Amino acid sequence: MTQEEQSDRIHLERKVERAFFKAGKALAELRDRRLYRSSHRTFEDYCRDRFGHSRQKSNYLIAAADVYENLTTICCQNSPPEDLTTNRSQILPTSEGQVRPITKLEPQEQWEVWQRAVELAGGKVPTGRIVKDVVQRIMERTQVPNTYQIGEVCQILAKDNPELRGKGGCWAIVSAVNEFSCTVRIWDGEYAVGLQHLKSYDYLPAECEQIKEISDRINRVYSSGLEESVQKFLEMLGKLNRAYLTGLEEKVLKVLELEIRD
Structure with a gap:
């Protein structure tokens, strides 16, 4: 050329x-x-x-x-x-x-x-x-050791991660501990989440058990396929920054549980 x-x-x-x-x-x-x-x-x-x-x-x-x-x-x-x-x-x-x-x-x-x-x-x-x-x-x-424990309750930090869209702030209950990630259960299923996207709530063991029970109840109702408005309510419950439901929240959840049994 x-x-x-x-x-x-x-x-x-x-x-x-x-x-x-x-x-x-x-x-x-x-x-x-x-x-x-x-x-x-x-x-x-x-x-x-x-x-x-x-x-x-x-x-x-x-x-x-x-x-x-x-x-x-x-x-x-x-x-x-x-x-x-x-x-x-x-x-x-x-x-x-x-x-x-x-x-x-x-x-x-x-x-x-x-x-x-x-x-x-x-x-x-x-x-x-x-x-x-x-x-x-x-x-x-540079990663710090994975110190999370099975049953520990964490908060999901989405940090602009598209795979965690809509999950920021959710309860995440650790079900498996890996080298650089944890497998966690949240209100709509199970996910593998990197350590940089988790923050422990530092709850007491009894509080962790209480949240696990609530989360399992939410998941059962969510999996039943009720209306979108109901799913939004369940999503809101899955993002509470406390280890309990209020009296009204408990009543509404029980009504939904009765609905899926019927």
Whole structure:
């Protein structure tokens, strides 16, 4: 190829590599300035109708654009000027999925994880799986021992974890203790939850037993498939920050228990 063609190739490749970054920045501006308001009530509805994806996907792209910006900023700070204008320039992400595992980290931590992932990928752009593995190894090295006990009552801390959406603040009764997570029972079933998403209520053993009994009762009623309004009530009971039901709450729960028996 001619020198001009080589230059065109590099220019076009850079456009492809930065596509997700530009999409994320554009979505952030559309959201922050509410430029969707002339046609849609919510950003979620707008994303679904205009781009065919969920608000969560848009949020992933927005977060990935921030990571890309952080990496390029730190790259410029750490690299000699000549490296930024040659083929030895910093390897940067080319898709949202590659950086999703590091969106919650601080900028310097993002840089360190990305650099290690590039090394493991043999100097090429790493996959999201490689990046996630690097993050997991760091967590395992710095993780405090799992001190939770079976039967202990904890609170779920969602922390923007999409897998725990709607579960923030719920009672979580530990049913199995793993190295870096616990299996817990909550008002609508059983889940595996990382230690960073749990906080102990420090209840006495008798209080833990009392909550376990209440939680089992809630779960039996919930599993019967009653109306949505009833399920919302049960969800509210499953998020109480006390180890007992009030007299009225107890009466309502008993009525629902009688309903499913009949």
